[in-house]
Amino acid sequence: MRRLDLLDDFAILLVDDHPLFRDGLTAALRHHVPGLRVHAVGTMASALEMLGSAGDKFDLVLLDYRLPGTDGLYCAELLIQQYPGIAVGLMSGLDDPTLPERAREAGLIAYLSKSLEISSLIEHLRRLAMGEPVFSAPDPPQQAFDATRADPMNLTARQLDVLRAMASGSSNKEIARTMGISPATVKKHLEAVFAKLGATNRLQAAMLARTVLGDPPP
Template sequence: MRVLIADDHDLLRDTLVMFLQSQGGMETASVGTFGEACARIEADAPYDLVLLDYNMPGMNGLNGLRTAIAMGGGQRVALISGEATRQIAEDALEAGAAGFVPKSLPAKSLINAVKFMAMGEQYAPIEFMTAVDDVTSNPLAEKLTARELQVLKGLTEGKSNKEIARDLDVLEPTVKLHVKTLYRKIGAANRTQAAMIAREAGLY
């Protein structure tokens, strides 16, 4: 089984490669931009699955997905994202994607999803596709996704990224990405400041 992973976050990409290769019988290649992914699709032997990060350089969202699907005789292409909405996931599936994989997915589930898609099936986590957005009147909470709120709660409790990852059953690099994103969204420079902002807003 041959899989190409295209994601601009080095740590997350390398972790995905490590997890997939540890399964045995799985050959992986990885790149950091959409342009590099296209070059590999054209030059390499056919892949069973191409996994594209929705927000990486050159991707241009669903246009990149459609371009990749049309290349190399129409190989199977799936999206992976830490921030994409359910609507984007639905549009991707409608455009012919092999699936949609949130970066918040537990490692075991992610590996199973990749195998599932590479074997010809279409995948999207039911809990993500059917989730009902929480109705909240807190202005700060409205800026963050449900997973970012969980990570922020861990920060207010003084937990490390490793501890938060264990609590949420996700990879540590995934937590680091969420921390970086929520810093930007709430205007925090570090963990202490993020915790203070959350407490002042009455979140935790």
């Protein structure tokens, strides 16, 4: 029987116009916290439309700081005025030490750096689920990947090699040529990797590779 999680049935609306980050983060959160409900849109207009029809179903709105034609802080203030009962947080990949305090002063409940490791992000979301504000700094730089270190996904050394090559953008044929194996063998390794990561395609696997490899995919 699965242990209950604070994030079970917690609903997040993610607003980010970068499809790679938006879809990758959504897949990673759903994989690591199956009970978490994550909905993602690419524009403020889409977010307002969704909130207008189902605003009471969301516990937290996470806005990217840079949105087309505007910025997340301005959008957050509009949301707080229009939906005073909903929690709003800001996410950014900018190295701007003023953003956490600016978000706090604007009445937001959170500032989350996009450089956070997925485990740190999930812990911050648990704190938010308890009603505790979170204004985070980026995680410290990770050490270089060590193939001998324990792998939480139980990938074999060869599967890790294939995953690293795929996350760097190599095709199956390029991976096969580099590793001296057949494309069919590469395909079998990737099928096993997808199953262990809970990914359904190469994009999701590349984003989840950050958790396993400790480096962001390109």
